[in-house]
Amino acid sequence: MEAHVDPTAPLRRTLRTTLSASLVAALALLLPACPRPASNTASKPGASAPGSEDQTRPPASPFPDRPSVQARKDPAADAALQQAVASAETAPPKQAAQLFLSVRKAYPATTAGQEALYRAGVLFYDSQDYVNARKSFNELLFENPLFPQAQDAKRRLGQAALESGAYRDAYQTLASLAERAEGPEKKQLTEQAMRAAEGAGLYTAALTLAVQQAGEAKDGPERDAAVARVEQLVEGRADFLDIAKVADGLSPKNPAWPVLTFKLARIYNHLRDWNNLESTLNRFLQEAPQSPYAPQARELLARATRRVEVRPNTVGVLLPMTGRYKPFGEAVLKGMQLALQGSNVELVVKDTQGEANLAGQAVEQLAFDEGAIAAVGPLLSDDAKRAAIVAEELQLPILTLTRQEGITDIGPHVFRNMLTNTAQARAIADYAMGQKGMKSFAVLYPNIPYGVELANDFWDEVVQRGGQIRGAESYGFDQTTFTTEAKKLVGRYYLEDRTDYVEGVRDAVEGAQDAFRRRKAIEKLKGNLPPVIDFEGILIPDDWRRVSLVAPALAVEDIVTNACDPRELERIRKTTGREDLKTVTLFGTNQWSSPKGRSGLPELLERGGKFVTCSVFVDGFFVDSARPATQRFVAAFRKANDGRDPGLLEAVGYDAGRMLRQVIEKQHPATREALRDDLAALKDFDGATGKTTFDAKREAQKPLFLIGIDSKGVTELESPAPHASASGS
Template sequence: MIMSKRGFTATVGRRCGLTLILILALSIAAACPAFADENTPAVDHYAIGCILPLSGRNAAYGNRALDAVLLAAGVFNAAKETPIRVLIEDSQSEAAVAGAAVEKLARAGVTCILGPLGSQEAFEAAKEAQRLKIPILTLTQREGITEVGDHVFRNFLTAAMQVRTVVQYAQAELGLRRFAILYPDDPYGQEMARLFREEVRRKGGEIRKEKPYKADQTDLGEEIRALGGVAPASPGMEVSAGFPPKPDPGFEALFIPDFSYRVAMIVQQLAYYDITGIRLLGTSGWDSPELLKADPGHLQGAVFVDGFFINSFRPEVNDFIEAFYTAYGREPDTMEALVYDAADIAVKLLLENRGETRDAFRRGLTQIKGYRGVSGKTSFPASRDAQKDLFILTVKDGRIVQVK
């Protein structure tokens, strides 16, 4: 599929019309002399390749990501003409197909590639892009993806990025040094706990206690008591004046790397077992209205992070939300914000470099410092793995609000 600004007449926000235009553009492009000889393909210096799972098990994510790419490419901006063209390949949610799509886009002459989303898809595409020396900006959480080679970049929200931000804020801004971890005993929870443990110790803090729980567990009484929780007094029990005060659990903050609906349940149980007066720390999985199903008083002052915040006070975020809603009739989420920024970076580089070579584009990515996007400020260090100033969030008076 190919999409460019010229000739776009589909009704804004209507995917059926958009698909027809994409198919029509593809048939027209087949007759383009620039792509006629596959052995010596001409490079279209304003062409961005895009590999997304538009079918298969991850199709819902891929189609939402495509919305973000097209918005960044200026498809819906009738007031501004652009030479940017987006060539779209469906990975079908399969790694082998994603790898083959890279070669197909290379023959089509794209300057750079965005995607894919999935871990294995991104890895196969990255290997092929490195072999063909085409810069690829991957959209995956897979750790180590940029180690494939110097043409492989990533712009996405990772576990390590979240943990670094949470620990930095907890120690530098809140002055916390003693931590505990309560985590689900599954791959996500184990990885988050490992990263948190390592980052706290690297920064000179202490991990006082750790306790895993089963991912489907609903009663965490035993685990919470192991952290220092105490069972409530029996009904009718008299508490004497000499009754010992609530014991100190031995830590100042508790990190819970789980998702909002489970955190809401866990927080209620922490209060039941008198684990109160500590700072609760979390990940992007907390950023949902479901979190507030817990008593807001138990969440007051909790700190967590995300790569996007729909109620941000940043003007660029508000502008993005308005444009996205106008185009698609719905609000964007974190994934769409990250994909939008990746596409916007690519578009801006191609326009600023006035259609230079693939290698010039690769060098341009390495020089991006402090790009102010809708998913926070972004820079590409030597590792080519985007560094982001994530949104730091808290709960205040029963609402999720942005701290910085």
């Protein structure tokens, strides 16, 4: 019978994205220190985008060079103006302004009309009606830029625009006036133009004016105030590009030069632009050795120089040693310390506390202050990503212990030695299809990122090998009963989709004499309906506690999972009367690994009983493995820890420590780049977690542990295939 499940429907295929080796952190530093308020002045059609022009140059006057109207002398207009002047002396300002506008309207192309328009603008300005003041002055100046009082009109126009929030227009007008002014007037106009530029978001222009003021300051207090203004802009508003534009070509004699130059140095430091950082700081200390910033500059230069000073036997460790993840960090550290016993390799441990920012800072400390030749860790995804980005920027080799997919894509100095979801999916598919010859599978997975990712990865691996996923069902992360999901897998939930059920119902309805008998017949039909089991294995990527509940629910729906013994299978066939009955193998991930219970058996077996026997799961470490290197590690760990068994984290930490010890003691790398090359060339390292080789993407390739479950416990199934991997690359 055809399977009832559309294998593409229940499980959403997720797009995979790999970590790109981008300068995300660096680009973030190019953004302004503070959010820039948007100008409330709309751009005119065809105008350049705000900030696109060269803001380091004073803007041209926004007004035409010559009159657009030839004003004539008119006696009637002159008389009307004189009458308006007389009446305005006793009228309120706005009413007086209207008197002048009446003259303007009556005699538009006259000298008296222009004078009336100017007087109306002054009255509006003095009464703080800046909108009408701007309207009057704009009309006047575009009509006659050579008007006798044009300079005063322009000044008032610029100030009115500033007060009304039309910052871009205000800047254009005031800055062009300041360029031609002198003395106190120039200072005042420059201040106002600077305010306007800030309001318009023209921070290069604002900074240019502030630096200009600093250079023109006459005495100490005035100079200090101007430099303080530059500092305010540099630290609060201007971004990297603003500062770089203004600093370009600026004379060191300008009092603001040290402010801009040291700020540039700090930006280069954040961007890890070491060449520009060192050249900028060296010039700064040469030109301004007495600057208040000089002590910080010397310290920054010394720290930058130390980044290439390496202590060849020092290895940094990035682990959560406090907080909720402390047990994980301690487990890895115990393994590393065991691996380095008797060596001259020194560990410098940095507590990341499970915080990404702290992880990045810790990498900087290892590179700048500790001289570490390499680093190990972190464990957590966000920590590892941040640490890897910083380590790559500093060219510090880092051996991460995270499951984060794509972590090594960040750059050539990033390695990974940790079991990943992709690797587990690949190992299960290799075993089930390559070793056991299976072709069809189902997936029953928790609807959480871990479960979804593993289900997708396994699906891909099966399809790549020519197999099929015949059914896929998800369940809630806190679910404890699985009857519905089990019924769906075997075709006992959507009964209307089954031809045999539809035909059986039709026969029952036709043959029954009354409703009671029809109901009984249908109930009997449902009870006798055989399961549709068109898969040979089921992947359950979940914790062992949940698996011990899922397995019995599958058995209720006649999915036989515990008949790997031919005699047991024959017994079940006779009991059920189904000669065609086939067993289904349950497959799991390292989450199936459980502690020993009271009986000495794994708790998964104690709770799941016979329903989990004959199952197979994969892990990155198996304490009872027959592999010699694993046995040596387990024996040494037990001896050092009062007989306690190690787990995956201890084993991974042990292997990381031994890898670096081997490289340091045998290859004697004197630089970080040499260690990176030696670690990348590591092949067939015989570790507690398997023989390890780093591939071209610096992912640890190693055979995983395949573990079978029977009534006596768990055992390693076979010698690993040489092409299996820990990272899934």
